[in-house]
Amino acid sequence: MSMINETENRGSWLNDEQIEFVRDRLPILYIDAIPVRVDELGNVTQIGLLLRGMPDGSISRAMVSGRVLYGERIRGALLRHLEKDLGATALPQLAPSPTPFTIVEYFPDPSVSGFHDPRQHAVSLAFVVVVKGDCRPSQNALDLAWLSPQESQSKKVLDEMTGGQAKLLKLALAHMGVIE
Amino acid sequence: MSMINETENRGSWLNDEQIEFVRDRLPILYIDAIPVRVDELGNVTQIGLLLRGMPDGSISRAMVSGRVLYGERIRGALLRHLEKDLGATALPQLAPSPTPFTIVEYFPDPSVSGFHDPRQHAVSLAFVVVVKGDCRPSQNALDLAWLSPQESQSKKVLDEMTGGQAKLLKLALAHMGVIE
Amino acid sequence: MSMINETENRGSWLNDEQIEFVRDRLPILYIDAIPVRVDELGNVTQIGLLLRGMPDGSISRAMVSGRVLYGERIRGALLRHLEKDLGATALPQLAPSPTPFTIVEYFPDPSVSGFHDPRQHAVSLAFVVVVKGDCRPSQNALDLAWLSPQESQSKKVLDEMTGGQAKLLKLALAHMGVIE
Amino acid sequence: MSMINETENRGSWLNDEQIEFVRDRLPILYIDAIPVRVDELGNVTQIGLLLRGMPDGSISRAMVSGRVLYGERIRGALLRHLEKDLGATALPQLAPSPTPFTIVEYFPDPSVSGFHDPRQHAVSLAFVVVVKGDCRPSQNALDLAWLSPQESQSKKVLDEMTGGQAKLLKLALAHMGVIE
Numbered sequence: 199m200s201m202i203n204e205t206e207n208r209g210s211w212l213n214d215e216q217i218e219f220v221r222d223r224l225p226i227l228y229i230d231a232i233p234v235r236v237d238e239l240g241n242v243t244q245i246g247l248l249l250r251g252m253p254d255g256s257i258s259r260a261m262v263s264g265r266v267l268y269g270e271r272i273r274g275a276l277l278r279h280l281e282k283d284l285g286a287t288a289l290p291q292l293a294p295s296p297t298p299f300t301i302v303e304y305f306p307d308p309s310v311s312g313f314h315d316p317r318q319h320a321v322s323l324a325f326v327v328v329v330k331g332d333c334r335p336s337q338n339a340l341d342l343a344w345l346s347p348q349e350s351q352s353k354k355v356l357d358e359m360t361g362g363q364a365k366l367l368k369l370a371l372a373h374m375g376v377i378e
Numbered sequence: 379m380s381m382i383n384e385t386e387n388r389g390s391w392l393n394d395e396q397i398e399f400v401r402d403r404l405p406i407l408y409i410d411a412i413p414v415r416v417d418e419l420g421n422v423t424q425i426g427l428l429l430r431g432m433p434d435g436s437i438s439r440a441m442v443s444g445r446v447l448y449g450e451r452i453r454g455a456l457l458r459h460l461e462k463d464l465g466a467t468a469l470p471q472l473a474p475s476p477t478p479f480t481i482v483e484y485f486p487d488p489s490v491s492g493f494h495d496p497r498q499h500a501v502s503l504a505f506v507v508v509v510k511g512d513c514r515p516s517q518n519a520l521d522l523a524w525l526s527p528q529e530s531q532s533k534k535v536l537d538e539m540t541g542g543q544a545k546l547l548k549l550a551l552a553h554m555g556v557i558e
Numbered sequence: 559m560s561m562i563n564e565t566e567n568r569g570s571w572l573n574d575e576q577i578e579f580v581r582d583r584l585p586i587l588y589i590d591a592i593p594v595r596v597d598e599l600g601n602v603t604q605i606g607l608l609l610r611g612m613p614d615g616s617i618s619r620a621m622v623s624g625r626v627l628y629g630e631r632i633r634g635a636l637l638r639h640l641e642k643d644l645g646a647t648a649l650p651q652l653a654p655s656p657t658p659f660t661i662v663e664y665f666p667d668p669s670v671s672g673f674h675d676p677r678q679h680a681v682s683l684a685f686v687v688v689v690k691g692d693c694r695p696s697q698n699a700l701d702l703a704w705l706s707p708q709e710s711q712s713k714k715v716l717d718e719m720t721g722g723q724a725k726l727l728k729l730a731l732a733h734m735g736v737i738e
Numbered sequence: 739m740s741m742i743n744e745t746e747n748r749g750s751w752l753n754d755e756q757i758e759f760v761r762d763r764l765p766i767l768y769i770d771a772i773p774v775r776v777d778e779l780g781n782v783t784q785i786g787l788l789l790r791g792m793p794d795g796s797i798s799r800a801m802v803s804g805r806v807l808y809g810e811r812i813r814g815a816l817l818r819h820l821e822k823d824l825g826a827t828a829l830p831q832l833a834p835s836p837t838p839f840t841i842v843e844y845f846p847d848p849s850v851s852g853f854h855d856p857r858q859h860a861v862s863l864a865f866v867v868v869v870k871g872d873c874r875p876s877q878n879a880l881d882l883a884w885l886s887p888q889e890s891q892s893k894k895v896l897d898e899m900t901g902g903q904a905k906l907l908k909l910a911l912a913h914m915g916v917i918e
Binding site for chain 4: 572576579580582583584585586587626627628629630631632656657658659660661663665670671679681683
């Protein structure tokens, strides 16, 4: 009771105890974004892959990812996380359709869906987003690499990815018609 | 504290106090399903519209709708809500793609997105689902009407819908290529 | 025989007799493009509608539209027709996914699908395309108007459209989530 | 001239000379269909792969594929080719949306798009289609194999496919969220 009545006002911020409470009882809404560069015809030329610490403690090539807050539009969450991970000058070009190219279901048990998040059951709306500006990895990311579609699906790169991120990358490549 | 430490086990069930707590702090994940009947070529012949009490107290033609539970797959939530609202013999034919045709963002403030839920910020994955069996409205619904695509977009029917359900119906009709 | 053996080399150009021949025997592949302007979040702010003579002799608000040539990629046809109808400085931003948001089937008989082209059976891949540059209608178009999503679906505008273009506009608006 | 004026009536049938003429001058509209079986939740359990002679003379695992005729709806072409290749009792369940999951561009030059048809430039609308009935390969196919999603993407199976069919299979698997 006390938690509800005495502490936070209505709002999106959650303290550690509260986030633990909701993570044990509700699927948490996320967005995933795969940043890409395209040529004049819209053909993808480069895929942006962050390198960062993952929820399970591993270091992995990974997509831009994050939680949707209370009261926040999906587009707002996308822009916020893209700017947080790629910097304020990344110039992400959000598409006019609100529909994600796929839905990713992360579970604490990695065998359920192939997508793993030891902290929570998260359901993520995944988008490919063209970026036009200068990108620099934020403090949360160790590195940002731009790979050609071909390089991105090399065994070496895919093997560096954990928690289902390699599968998500393949889904994005297929969505763009460039899977090999 | 007490709420977290003393009471529930990890799980999807939430008491009234807990549901109020999470509704004030997180977007809640929902599914919406528009049941349809199709002919041999896949052309939609009928749209199923429930009649029921809405969160805002109005009575409206409405889609099948409901929350995704902790640990539940999206497909499981879809099947569960379709069977709950249309009965156990509805035989819904879930599509092999996991991607919804649109995302619906419901807000307590009806002006934000045109989709309104006074109780909460809900984000819903919306699917068109072919049903093959016998449907009967559950105890939650007052009626189930099967309308032709043309009838469903008559001014009379659309005016009977509240909370953005008319807009969701139009999005579904457009997805099927039968908007007029 | 003579037509085949004596005249053209392999190629995309067709004389009047040849175009009449193929139009009577094959569905002709087209693209349709709905140019839009978006804000920083990807929300559509304006829809570009041409005013031009239609195949049936009427004058109508219409989309960018045209044939895909032998040997031409879909993306190439899209860019070519966008630049032809909107000018070389329109800067269309083709999306990284090759999938159209809908397929439009035009028939000489307007009752078949609601999409009408008296000259031919045409099958068109329809795309929404963000444009970033200056647009000016080409010699084929009488005018180019930029309307808000709301204005574009007013009865006045929709009534000015022939051959199914109003339906195609609604499909595009629904794809972007802004149908009313 | 004679070809045009003296011979065929308007219609979809083309003699050898005429088909050669159009194949040299126009992209030809096709459909591709990937037959699948699903469980009660819509999860794909099996992928149907034909074994047959390909346009380039090879024998390959392949999708259902064929031309769209003059005057024919896309849905009609899909049903016709599914029944032709899988038999009259296959009971294909065409989806209510007319939108293909991807567009496949076949070229005589295999380096253009990775999809190869030595006879022609063909543009194919590709659909995943659930089949519910008994399937038997037609006289055109040597065999029909039902493979699990996992089996279908084994190196052995993918290596048996020519002309880009392995890539098309991967695009379909990704569309269903089951690529590995």
